[in-house]
Amino acid sequence: MNPPGLRVAVSEEDDMGDYGRPLEFGYFLVPNTGDPLLETARLADRLGLDLIGIQDHPYQRGYVDTWTLLSMVAAVTERVRVFPDVASLPLRQPAVLAKAAASLDVLSGGRAELGLGAGAFWEAIGAFGGPRRTPGEAMGALEEAVEIIRQVWSGGRGLRFDGEHYTLSGANAGPVPAHDIGIWLGVKGPRGLALAGRAADGWVPSSSWATPEVLAESHARIDEAAAAAGRDPAAIRRIYNVNGAITDGESRGFLHGPPDQWVEELTDLAVGHGMDAFVLWPEGDQHKQLERFATEVVPAVRDQVRHEREG
Structure with missing residues (x-):
């Protein structure tokens, strides 16, 4: 599919195929205090993007x-x-986080999703009074949090949960979300990916650490866990934070090049390698990159993926 000279995003032996989910596109809004954050968000909305993700580093x-x-x-x-891309669980108590997400969903008319991570930068978390967890403890806490969040979203009364990291002791939940909020886990490693397949609604990696070369193995772990839990692997979203720059010059590597390169690489990732949502984390002029992504890349990827699926 790639024209001569264009760097191929992923190798043929890593091909995972297409889960067939509808494509979505979004923007990764870095919450810099001095940036025109709301202006950028309104621009993404006007340009017709589906998602805005915001990283969480309190x-x-x-x-x-x-x-x-x-x-x-x-x-x-x-x-x-x-959606938070992704929420820092060690500094977000899960029952309160669940209430915050449900409230935002109600107030926005069903426009909130929940990206959730086990935590990173433990010294910084500790400086803010959060726990310093080992990798095993962090994953155990994440698994407990997913269960607690779903309980709280049920709107039930007298909720109870007795975990190693979190508890519910007769909690009364509400409000109930306006729609079925997706829990999208920003995880890697066998245990995290298995948790995504077994209990989550989506996986949200970033291209900076989940490079195309590791996607096949990651999907396989998610799919195996989903099947073992009696779930359809295709029901699990695969949201990819894509870091790069849309340019007018020659290719400088993966996701660093002209629009036609972006179209080919994102199409490859969708129809050949299982990803179904792409959240732009651009380098350079944010508004210019956002506009080029929405007008020069997104429509062409939709058309190309549709063509490949129909062919």
Whole structure:
């Protein structure tokens, strides 16, 4: 599919095929205090993107709070869905996080999703009073959190959960979300990927650490766990944070090149390698990159994927 000279995103032996899910496209809004954050969010909404993801690092002094920004973004937009990409669980108690997500979903008319991570940057988390967990402890806490969040979203009364990291002791939940909020896990490694397949609604890796070469193995672990749990692997979303730059010059490697390169590489990732949503994390002029992505890349990828699926 790639024209001569264009760097191939992934190798043929890693081909995982296509889960057939509808494509979605989004923008990764870095919460820098001095940036025109709401203006950028409104632009993404006007350009017709499906998602806005916001990273969650409360200990980063140059960032505004992610949940406050998510609420403001939802308030000034009309159609785009918003999600933490991904929420830092060690600093977000899961029952309260569940209530916050459900409330945002209700207030926005069903436009909230929940990206969730086990935690990173443990010294910074500890500086903010959060727990310093081992990798095993962090994954155990994430698994407990997924169960607690689903309980809280049920709207039930007298909820109970007795875990190693979290508890519910007769909690009364509400409000119930306006739609079935997706829990999308930003995880890697065998245990995290198995958890995504067994208990989550989606997987949300970033191209910076989940390179195309590792996608096949990651999908396989998710799919195996999903099948073992009696779930359809195709029901699990695969959301890819794609870091790069759309340019007018020659290719400088994966996701660094002209629009036609982006179209070919994202199409490869969709129809050959299982990803179904692409959230742009651009380098350079943010508004220019966002506009080029929405107008020069997204429509062409939709057309190319449709053509390949029909062919």
